[in-house]
Amino acid sequence: xxxRRELANAIRALSMDAVQKANSGHPGAPMGxxxxxxxxxxxxxxxxxxxxxxxxxxxxxxxxxxxxxxxxSLLHLTGYDLGIEDLKQFRQLxxxxxxxxxxxxAPGVExxxxxxxxxxxxxxxxxLSEKVLAAQFNQPGHEIVDHHTYVFLGDGCLMEGIxxxxxxxxxxxxxxxxxxxxxxxxISIDGEVRGHGNTPGWFLDNTPKRFEAYGWHVIPxxxxxxxxxxxxxxxxxxxxxxxxxxxxxQTIIGFGSPNKEGKEECHGAAxxxxxxxxxxxxxxxxxxxxxxxxxxxxxxxAKETGASAEAAWSERFAAYAAxxxxxxxxxxxxxxxxxxxxxxxxxxxxxxxxxxxxxxxASRKASQNALNGFGPLLPELLGGSADLAGSNLTLxxxxxxxxxxxxDGNYVYYGVREFGMSAIMNGIALHGGFIxxxxxxxxxxxxxxxxxRMAALMKIRTIFVYTHDSVGLGEDGxxxxxxxxxxxxxxxxNMSVWRPCDAVESAVAWKLAIxxxxxxxxxxxxxxxxxxxxxxxxxxxxxxRGGYVLRDCAGTPDAIIIATGSEVExxxxxxxxxxxxxxxxxxxxxxxxxxxxxxxxxxxxxxxxVTARVAVEAAVTAGWWKYVGTNGAVxxxxxxxxxxxxxxxxxxxxxxxxxxxxxxxxxx
Numbered sequence: 209x210x211x212r213r214e215l216a217n218a219i220r221a222l223s224m225d226a227v228q229k230a231n232s233g234h235p236g237a238p239m240g241x242x243x244x245x246x247x248x249x250x251x252x253x254x255x256x257x258x259x260x261x262x263x264x265x266x267x268x269x270x271x272x273x274x275x276x277x278x279x280x281s282l283l284h285l286t287g288y289d290l291g292i293e294d295l296k297q298f299r300q301l302x303x304x305x306x307x308x309x310x311x312x313x314a315p316g317v318e319x320x321x322x323x324x325x326x327x328x329x330x331x332x333x334x335x336l337s338e339k340v341l342a343a344q345f346n347q348p349g350h351e352i353v354d355h356h357t358y359v360f361l362g363d364g365c366l367m368e369g370i371x372x373x374x375x376x377x378x379x380x381x382x383x384x385x386x387x388x389x390x391x392x393x394x395i396s397i398d399g400e401v402r403g404h405g406n407t408p409g410w411f412l413d414n415t416p417k418r419f420e421a422y423g424w425h426v427i428p429x430x431x432x433x434x435x436x437x438x439x440x441x442x443x444x445x446x447x448x449x450x451x452x453x454x455x456x457x458q459t460i461i462g463f464g465s466p467n468k469e470g471k472e473e474c475h476g477a478a479x480x481x482x483x484x485x486x487x488x489x490x491x492x493x494x495x496x497x498x499x500x501x502x503x504x505x506x507x508x509x510a511k512e513t514g515a516s517a518e519a520a521w522s523e524r525f526a527a528y529a530a531x532x533x534x535x536x537x538x539x540x541x542x543x544x545x546x547x548x549x550x551x552x553x554x555x556x557x558x559x560x561x562x563x564x565x566x567x568x569x570a571s572r573k574a575s576q577n578a579l580n581g582f583g584p585l586l587p588e589l590l591g592g593s594a595d596l597a598g599s600n601l602t603l604x605x606x607x608x609x610x611x612x613x614x615x616d617g618n619y620v621y622y623g624v625r626e627f628g629m630s631a632i633m634n635g636i637a638l639h640g641g642f643i644x645x646x647x648x649x650x651x652x653x654x655x656x657x658x659x660x661r662m663a664a665l666m667k668i669r670t671i672f673v674y675t676h677d678s679v680g681l682g683e684d685g686x687x688x689x690x691x692x693x694x695x696x697x698x699x700x701x702n703m704s705v706w707r708p709c710d711a712v713e714s715a716v717a718w719k720l721a722i723x724x725x726x727x728x729x730x731x732x733x734x735x736x737x738x739x740x741x742x743x744x745x746x747x748x749x750x751x752x753r754g755g756y757v758l759r760d761c762a763g764t765p766d767a768i769i770i771a772t773g774s775e776v777e778x779x780x781x782x783x784x785x786x787x788x789x790x791x792x793x794x795x796x797x798x799x800x801x802x803x804x805x806x807x808x809x810x811x812x813x814x815x816x817x818v819t820a821r822v823a824v825e826a827a828v829t830a831g832w833w834k835y836v837g838t839n840g841a842v843x844x845x846x847x848x849x850x851x852x853x854x855x856x857x858x859x860x861x862x863x864x865x866x867x868x869x870x871x872x873x874x875x876x
Contacts, residue, residue, distance in 0.1 A: 210507040212435045216242040223277035225497040226298035236461040236474040237275030247438045256514030257287035260315040271327025272362035273308040283316040285508035311666040325368030331359040333635020335386035343616035350528040359388040373628025379423030382612035386452040393461040425453040432457030464491045566740040571733040572675040574711035576601035578718040590642040592620035600647035630659035637668040647673035650690040663728035664702040670728040678826035685851030695831040707732040709776035716751045754801025761790035767820040775824040782868035820875045
């Protein structure tokens with residue numbers, strides 16, 4: 209039987225070999241954390257390589273994602289569908305082993321990591337999902353949801369501010385099945401984080417005290433190269449069920465490299481051929497690159513134990529299904545990411561009811577109404593707001609807050625943690641069983657921008673709700689008035705952005721965001737009231753196409769006005785004022801959805817023959833020129849706002865009927 213150190217050395221060998229072959233990568237962290245990984249994966253991890261999507265598996269997150277060869281080695285060695293040839297293609301074009309772990313490439317990778325701090329934050333979302341799902345489905349004698357979330361993280365993750373947001377909230381929520389293992393190796397790219405010689409330190413925090421202050425259970429000063437010490441620490445952490453745990457493992461980066469271990473040189477560069485030869489000698493690893501002996505594979509394989517663990521769970525689930533058939537069916541539906549069978553009909557009925565009401569209300573209020581309409585249909589909705597519930601209007605009648613003790617709710621009070629909230633939502637979406645939404649002011653999407661990008665990169669169903677969408681919010685002034693945010697959100701690949709013009713478009717936007725299984729959505733709502741727009745049945749159906757003709761004219765239009773959100777009403781009034789001219793008004797609540805339509809439909813809405821076009825939106829003008837062309841014009845804001853009542857600001861920035869009319873006449 210292979211020793212623990214020999215099993216860990218397989219990770220070290222594969223990591224240094226793959227990085228060397230690619231001449232690119234980070235061998236230091238995998239070599240330093242190999243002993244910890246061996247204990248966790250061989251003694252504690254509940255997973256099945258034959259079914260990476262088993263609902264009750266433990267989740268493993270490599271927050272320090274630059275050490276990606278660690279997780280690739282683990283997946284390969286334990287028996288996942290990730291062959292040695294995949295490891296040889298590390299960091300190569302279209303390989304399953306990209307430079308940082310990417311969700312959807314290698315089986316067993318639970319989330320995309322690399323931007324430091326977001327992995328631990330995703331893990332908070334996963335642990336929160338486990339806790340709430342258990343409260344919603346488990347019954348006495350029938351625990352079908354019972355798994356841990358394990359995280360590896362380094363100094364860089366802890367330096368990032370998002371780690372404070374996430375770990376503070378995790379403590380407040382008492383996420384006892386979240387276990388983070390801190391790779392305390394004192395090294396980052398610039399050298400020793402606690403300083404050395406004439407170099408000052410830049411990470412001098414007392415990390416154990418910091419996490420104790422969050423309400424975590426902390427195990428300090430664990431020898432990360434002593435398997436028994438690591439095992440004892442994990443056992444202790446698992447025994448603490450009311451608080452998340454941080455295990456501080458002291459390790460040597462690049463362990464085994466005679467000349468580079470403990471130094472920043474092995475953090476982000478290949479060891480070099482000569483150093484690898486010396487490392488093999490020091491580790492007692494006589495095998496050629498990418499060669500793993502059969503006894504080492506046998507010592508790592510989790511195929512049988514994983515299949516057995518899932519089979520035992522399946523037996524328990526069958527007993528649960530016999531006792532609680534409705535709940536069992538609901539659990540399977542939600543974990544599969546499927547919407548209820550009656551969703552489409554019920555959602556359409558709600559939209560029809562909104563049409564019948566014809567209300568003039570703020571779209572943020574219309575959003576809340578949509579939640580009240582859709583919420584009872586979707587027990588998987590898990591909402592929240594970054595300390596702005598009363599302004600974002602994200603609380604609906606069926607909301608119940610989640611806390612340390614109150615675990616069966618459906619609403620998270622995230623506090624002022626926009627970035628943390630967004631990355632936690634990503635973790636919730638990745639875990640399965642929930643559709644997360646969370647809100648803040650549109651201006652503060654800036655704090656969360658990288659989490660939005662990660663949601664889009666992973667193509668997951670996360671719904672970001674943003675209110676107070678323009679200078680129309682008024683007196684709070686330019687610090688709170690979004691100008692460039694809407695266009696830049698539209699620039700994120702895979703992101704669907706909706707800015708509805710009234711309650712009907714708001715309801716449709718919510719419906720489509722919920723139905724969008726493979727990608728995130730941004731729903732952007734107003735503070736001020738928006739008038740109801742009358743529509744024909746065909747126009748109502750056309751909303752789902754992202755852009756449609758809201759007001760038409762006889763024959764070919766002389767001019768077309770394109771608008772979104774609060775500016776659609778303005779466009780309609782301007783069209784009415786343009787007497788003697790044939791003017792079409794196009795409402796375009798979602799440019800990305802419109803752009804995805806076939807060419808014939810796009811031509812029917814914006815015929816190329818009509819070159820007199822004006823776009824109107826209370827945001828920077830850059831994104832609209834592709835629709836209006838060189839002969840067109842854009843009424844927008846290419847500067848920051850001012851502090852004043854909303855009406856005065858709209859006049860100041862040219863969002864008046866007279867100015868839009870003059871602009872249309874100008875392009876004519």
